[in-house]
Amino acid sequence: RFTRFSFKIHLGGKALDKALDSSRHMANALDSSRHKAPPIDSSRHKAPPIPSGSAHGGLSPRFSPRRNSISSPRRNSVSSLSTLSFKTPSFKTIPTIPKDLGNLTSSDISSDEESTFTPKRGDLIVSGWDDKIVPTKSDLSEIFETSGPLSNVDVYVKEKFAVISYVKSNHAKKAVKKYHNVAKIAGHVLNVRLSPPVVLTRSDVLVHGWSAKDPIQRKDLLGIFAPFGLVHKITFGVCNDYAIVTYKNQFDAQKA
Numbered sequence: 001r002f003t004r005f006s007f008k009i010h011l012g013g014k015a016l017d018k019a020l021d022s023s024r025h026m027a028n029a030l031d032s033s034r035h036k037a038p039p040i041d042s043s044r045h046k047a048p049p050i051p052s053g054s055a056h057g058g059l060s061p062r063f064s065p066r067r068n069s070i071s072s073p074r075r076n077s078v079s080s081l082s083t084l085s086f087k088t089p090s091f092k093t094i095p096t097i098p099k100d101l102g103n104l105t106s107s108d109i110s111s112d113e114e115s116t117f118t119p120k121r122g123d124l125i126v127s128g129w130d131d132k133i134v135p136t137k138s139d140l141s142e143i144f145e146t147s148g149p150l151s152n153v154d155v156y157v158k159e160k161f162a163v164i165s166y167v168k169s170n171h172a173k174k175a176v177k178k179y180h181n182v183a184k185i186a187g188h189v190l191n192v193r194l195s196p197p198v199v200l201t202r203s204d205v206l207v208h209g210w211s212a213k214d215p216i217q218r219k220d221l222l223g224i225f226a227p228f229g230l231v232h233k234i235t236f237g238v239c240n241d242y243a244i245v246t247y248k249n250q251f252d253a254q255k256a
Contacts, residue, residue, distance in 0.1 A: 123163050123164065123165050123166075123172065123194075124144065124163070124164040124165075124166070124172055124175055124176065124192055124193070124194060125161055125162075125163060125192075125193050125194075125208075125242075126140065126144075126161060126162045126163075126164060126190055126191070126192050127160055127161035127162070127190070127191045128185075128188050128189055128190040128191040129160060129185055129188045129190075130160075130188065131160075133185060133188060134155070134157055134160075135155065135162070135185045136155070137153045137155060139185060140153055140155070140162055140164060141153055143179070143183050143185075144164050144175055144179065144183075147166070147171050147172075147174050147175040147178060147179075148166050148167065148168060148171025148172075148174070148175070149166070149167045149168075149171075150164060150165065150166055150167070151165045151166060151167045152164075152165040153165070172194060173194065175192065176192055176193065176194045179192045180192045180193070193208070193237050193242055194237060200244065201246075201250070202250040202253060202254070203232070203246055203247045203248070203249070203250040203252075203253045204244050204245070204246050204247075204253065205225065205244070205245040205246075205247070205253050205256050206242065206243075206244055207221065207225075207242065207243045207244070207245060208237075208242035208243070215240045216243070218234055218236075221234055221243055221245060222234070225245045225247075225256050228247075228252050228253075228255045228256040229247050229248065229249055229251075229252025229253070229255065229256070230247065230248040230249065230252065231245060231246070231247060231248075232246045232247060232248045233246045234246070
């Protein structure tokens with residue numbers, strides 16, 4: 001039960017007296033409406049008057065504020081994922097890198113505009129450089145246009161990858177086999193992979209980021225993603241450098 005002291009934490013002065021008076025009225029109302037009892041001889045059972053400074057602040061013994069009336073914030077049902085090694089990057093729109101600026105770092109270019117990255121058939125996903133070396137569009141075009149005409153080149157600086165689109169999808173397949181772990185930018189071997197042949201659904205999780213020398217195994221992915229829900233299937237990319245984990249339930253995919 002709240003004591004007079006605990007009320008003083010929240011109320012004081014006239015507000016305290018009003019709160020105590022309203023509590024008394026509420027207690028009397030409850031006693032009269034819900035707890036009717038047979039008549040009692042008032043001369044034999046006369047209760048002493050309750051002083052205004054009593055420990056209960058004038059509250060009826062039958063009426064006490066509910067314990068823990070202030071509920072604690074709900075705990076997040078999803079555990080922290082900070083220990084996972086593989087994370088789906090948050091894709092952002094990056095301004096076009098001018099050709100004459102050369103090698104930029106990720107801190108030189110920033111954008112808060114959100115965009116949805118939807119890979120399509122015929123796209124190459126290129127990565128492998130570090131913060132010190134960021135290739136320009138012209139650098140990448142010079143390397144990959146030898147396999148066929150390009151329709152578009154996008155460089156995502158913060159996420160450290162680029163998307164290269166060919167006019168024909170069969171040229172992209174040739175480029176994967178030709179340049180995977182062979183093409184280099186300033187001494188860095190590029191990781192070239194073919195985008196998923198189908199658009200990802202809400203039940204799919206795209207996983208990548210492991211070394212080509214030590215590719216991840218199916219059992220490793222199951223150990224990471226099975227705790228979040230029932231995994232329907234795991235599909236690996238052409239060069240085994242990315243995987244798509246498909247859940248039975250899309251909400252499990254969102255948790256993962």
